[in-house]
Amino acid sequence: MTIEDIIKPENLVYKKPDLMNDRPMHYCPGCSHGVVHKLIGEVLEEMDVVEDTIGITPVGCAVFAYNYLDIDWEEAAHGRAPAMAVAIKRLRPNKLVFTYQGDGDLAAIGTAETIHACNRRDSITIIFINNGIYGMTGGQMAPTTLEGMKTATCPYGRDVKVNGHPLKITNLLKELDGTCYVTRQSVQTAAAVRKTKKAIRKAFENNLNNRGVSVVEVVSTCNSGWKMSPSMANKWMEENMFPAYPLGDLKDTTI
Amino acid sequence: MSEEIKLMKGNEAIAHAAIRCGCDGYFGYPITPQSEVLETLTEVEPWKTTGMNVLQAESEVAAINMVYGGAGTGKKVMTSSSSPGVSLKQEGISYLAGAELPALIVNVMRGGPGLGTIQPSQADYFQTVKGGGHGDYKLIALAPASVQEMADFVGLGFDLAFKYRNPAIILADGVIGQMMEKVVLPPFKPRRTDEEIVKECPWAAVGKPKNRKCNIITSLELDPAVMEKKNLHLQEKYREIEANEVRYEEIQCKDAEYLLVAFGSSARICQKAVEMARAEGIKVGLLRPITLWPFPSKVLNQFANQVKSMLCVELNAGQMVEDVRLAVNGKVKVEHFGRLGGIVYTPDEIIEAMKAKIM
CATH class of the missing domain: 3.40.50.920 (Rossmann fold)
Structure with a gap:
């Protein structure tokens, strides 16, 4: 009996998107990035817009996103992806232009670019992974790190007197007139994954329909940075991150 | 028809030449003594005629990264600034050089260090030719000595930038930017079509068709052996430019x-x-x-x-x-x-x- 005898197309219940290649990912087991990458791949395939899509990777863990999804990419300097996206969209208005950014990239070093991109009306999409920590550099404090949360640069827990408050940047972005859709989602359960996929689809449709900036925040785990098992990290996220960053649509002018 | 002679500032000549040489986009931020570049462009409104984009960015940092983004899709894009602003752009310039993107940067120098003075200076020579940003890279640096050359070097800068896939810089100063002289502007050259861009820049990230590999614009490489090779390739290119492009x-x-x-x-x-x-x-x-x-x-x-x-x-x-x-x-x-x-x-x-x- 060969593998072809066992695995038949009619028995297929799950398939990763063709856009997602077979390169081994550098992400830690339990990381949310892989799931969000897959969702982007699925949505782009379902919308049949690969030939018109330009993605921008950040500096941070997702810097290598271009290794995993077979689309055209530009790799940004730290925090500058939204400025690049604005320029690309203006120069190529018919393209689907999206950035994929982490919390340090989007809400610390790139705050100015993020706010001004969201204040203009260029129809770009920002996929924002918020796990409250710098993963790539080894678990330092992020602007979104929770009060009391321990990281490599606040080893005794974030003290708001010293480090300021967790930055709810998405709440800020929804106030800007250039955004049309701002939502906060997660990917720790099958139901959450389905919701996030819907949000990405809507954001990409807004992109092509010239409706303004769409922001999809995905509250995520970084179990390595948080020093927890993947399942513990999911539980910790639900108990600690969700109260600070409640899920749901913050703004939707497209309804 | 005889050539039309006009009287204008060096900064204005840069703007008019950009429109005429088929530039797709300008991204800038006001700073003395070069603000007339952006002012002229927004007054002329080339998006209504040639389709050239003009955008006042939120900072010089954003402007150079807009240039990086646009250049990565094969478009003919530029920015201009003056010394303190060009210091802010150095990160982006290094990325442009690392990712081998063609782009044009204009520096209308003023005195430094720091906020310095708005009066002319040539103190950014080191910054321009010795690096400025991080890493082993070179910019093709053109130094205009007249308003005519301000106009002429826009087209030349773009040509060299695309020929070698390397950023080019026009290093002028407050005198050349602000003084008025007669100038013959270059003839109008249409902007390239998307098809022409794909042909000229097969590396550009424009959306992946089924029949080619992904185009990825990046300066990142973590494998030292591959990164050394990439650096050696850059150095080889720089030797070629040194052999072919010296002008005096x-x-x-x-x-x-x-x-x-x-x-x-x-x-x-x-x-x-x-x-x-x-x-x-x-x-x-x-x-x-x-x-x-x-x-x-x-x-x-x-x-x-x-x-x-x-x-x-x-x-x-x-x-x-x-x-x-x-x-x-x-x-x-x-x-x-x-x-x-x-x-x-x-x-x-x-x-x-x-x-x-x-x-």
Whole structure:
């Protein structure tokens, strides 16, 4: 009996998107990035817009996103992806232009670019992974790190007197007139994954329909940075991150 | 039809030349003494005629990254600024060089360091030709000495940038940016179509068709062996540019016993100094580097066999003089004369300095 005898197309219940290649990912087991990458791949395939899509990777863990999804990419300097996206969209208005950014990239070093991109009306999409920590550099404090949360640069827990408050940047972005859709989602359960996929689809449709900036925040785990098992990290996220960053649509002018 | 002669500032010439040479996008931020570039573009509104995009960015940092983003899709894009603003752009310039993207940067220099002064200076020579940003990279650096060259070097800068997939920079200063001269603008050249861009820039990230591999614009590589190769490739390209693209002007050099070396606005003042010194019977010539990188080292080395000494005249504390000395390699005396803080020398001062330092 060969593998072809066992695995038949009619028995297929799950398939990763063709856009997602077979390169081994550098992400830690339990990381949310892989799931969000897959969702982007699925949505782009379902919308049949690969030939018109330009993605921008950040500096941070997702810097290598271009290794995993077979689309055209530009790799940004730290925090500058939204400025690049604005320029690309203006120069190529018919393209689907999206950035994929982490919390340090989007809400610390790139705050100015993020706010001004969201204040203009260029129809770009920002996929924002918020796990409250710098993963790539080894678990330092992020602007979104929770009060009391321990990281490599606040080893005794974030003290708001010293480090300021967790930055709810998405709440800020929804106030800007250039955004049309701002939502906060997660990917720790099958139901959450389905919701996030819907949000990405809507954001990409807004992109092509010239409706303004769409922001999809995905509250995520970084179990390595948080020093927890993947399942513990999911539980910790639900108990600690969700109260600070409640899920749901913050703004939707497209309804 | 005869060529139309216009009177305008150097900064305005940059703007008009950009529109005419088929530029797709300009991204800038106001700073004295170059704001007329952005002001002229927003007044002319080229998006209504050629389709060129013009955007005032939130910062110089954003502007250079807009250039990076646009250049990555094969578009002809540029930015302009002045010294403090160009310092802010250095990160993006290094990324452009690392990702091998063609783009045009204009620096209308003012005095530094820090916020410095809004008066002219040539103190960003080191920043321009020795790196500026991080890593081993080079910019093709053009130094205009007239409003005409401000106009001409936009097209030339883009041509060289695309020929070598390397950012090019026009290094002007407050004098050249602000002074008005007559100028013949370049003829209108249409912007390239998307099909032409794909043909010219097969590497551009424009959306992946089924029949080709992904185009990825990046300067990142974590495998040291691959990264060394990438760096060696850049160095090979730089050697090729050095072999092919050196540009300079010789003024009264044939019988010269003394040589002035100056670029940009300084070269214009030196030209007058040469004229006045020759009237006194002093046989002096002027060598004007037009490309600051690649530097005209060979020709300077040859002149070292002819002249008794050289004086490098620049509006800084002595920057290009180092490259002149390297080129001459001790064959003759090379001295420096400069003024700082936004003060511009007179031709008389240059002749005095020549007599005191190299005669």
